[in-house]
Amino acid sequence: MKHLSADRRMIKIAMAAPYLARSEEQALAQAWKDNDDQGARNKIAMAHMRLVISMAGKFRNFGLPMNDLVQEGHIGLLEAAARFEPSREVRFSTYATWWIRASMQDYVLRNWSIVRGGTSSAQKALFFNLRRLRARLAQGDRQLTAQAMHEEIAGALGVSLADVQTMDARLSGNDASLQAPISSGDSDSGERLDLLASDTPLPDEQVSDIIDTERRRDWLNHALGHLNDREMKIIRARRLSDDSATLEELGVDLGISKERVRQIETRALEKLKMALVAKAPALAVMH
Template sequence: MSQALTLAQFPVPSATGSLEAYIAAANRIPMLSEAEEQHLARRFRDEGDLDAARQLVLSHLRLVIAVARGYLGYGLPHADLIQEGNIGLMKAVKRFDPDRGVRLVSFALHWIKAEIHEYILKNWRLVKVATTKAQRKLFFNLRSMKSALAHDAQSEAGFASLSPAEVKSVARQLGVKPEEVVEMETRMNGADISLEPLTEDEDEPYAPIAYLAADSSVEPSVQLERKERDRLQDTGLAEALEKLDERSRNIVKRRWLVEDGEEAATLHELAAEYGVSAERIRQIEAKAMQKMRGVLAARM
């Protein structure tokens, strides 16, 4: 009986048990020879044999576990990393071409790492640290190089902020600008802040929600209400001015609706212009303003 046929007798490692049990079960599944791998890959490609695909996946679960172990430094659960890597493995099996002369283990590495990378970038921080392809490459390469610096110094010093000389060295090795290295390092070193207080032990817990909620003027509903009110006032003001006679309209405009940088006319200046007393101008102005307020109130 061939090893491929024996492999079909192995159950899929259970996800309901402990992680240690899953890893032990995956490591007990026998590896495939090149001939067996080719045979199974052709069965899946040419005949759509799902059992052949299952055997290809099961025989490479230990590869996913090994790759996922290399990303434990990001503080994410090992089981989740393995799960994402398994998705990449299944994608690799689906796209694997046995006629290219490449072993599945080499082909699958790219897909496994791609899925794990995507998972890390989505879950390492609430706010994404990398959005473009170049930023993603810089994120993983920079962390790897900082880990190497820490190892060389036999301390955690490498995880501290890079010195200007180290920034230039890293930028030169990665082929990017020094400021891009600094920006990515700042993103990586940043920490998430809880919007709500984490505990209620303090009498006045401090959290961003406290000062964000304090300014209600920035709320979308308030801003929309303000814009609508301003629109109504602008429209209503024009309509109210049209209700005035020409002299009253000119007095109101000269007194209250001057452009920025211009000075409002005084009562005495308008009195001289119209040949009446300043008191008469004040009376005309008061009557016009009262009429306008009535028009605006009716619109609101």
């Protein structure tokens, strides 16, 4: 309640703050720029807080707290005051409006849904104008299908039809927790998470894969036992290593020609194949 009272008090003070004449506004802005006068900056900001409150009312339909919108708008207002250039002879309210709106829009996009939406200028325009354009088209004399309405909105905002359809679906439904219970009759029968399809293999498939992998490893280790030391070294370097050695590199290491290395590798692979087929006859069919 204290927080709520403080917010109401701030709004009341803001609405009572006097308007600034153009000359006074320019003088305060110049004092802030030339002398880093924080009081001058704050006075400009406070005089325009009613602009923040007015704009916050335009974002109420997104279901976010009014007080939070005002606070976000105040941040944008202070940013505008810090960046304002009095030499351009533009009214501060005109300049600040863009910063206030941008700050509130960013807040809405961050908090309206737990699913992060697009942040490009086109996506923002779609998010904040879709409902308005849809309502305006629905009030016309034409009886538009959803497809035709989406096409007109896409053309008006310069975005793709798919973007309009996706955003319309997001705005039509609320977020739902995956841990929300699913009721069936008089008792809960699980959570929404239980209904999501899983891409992982079934438990029996996982166990089967583990058993098959272990069996193949045993077969390979048994077959490798039929190789001599030089054959083993070549097979490990050429076939069982992440960084496969070249025939030339092994030839230099073993003191033989690369052609001889190739011959030994071929013979070793034949010995492995024979040992594997003898251990598991089914492999003969596969090969």
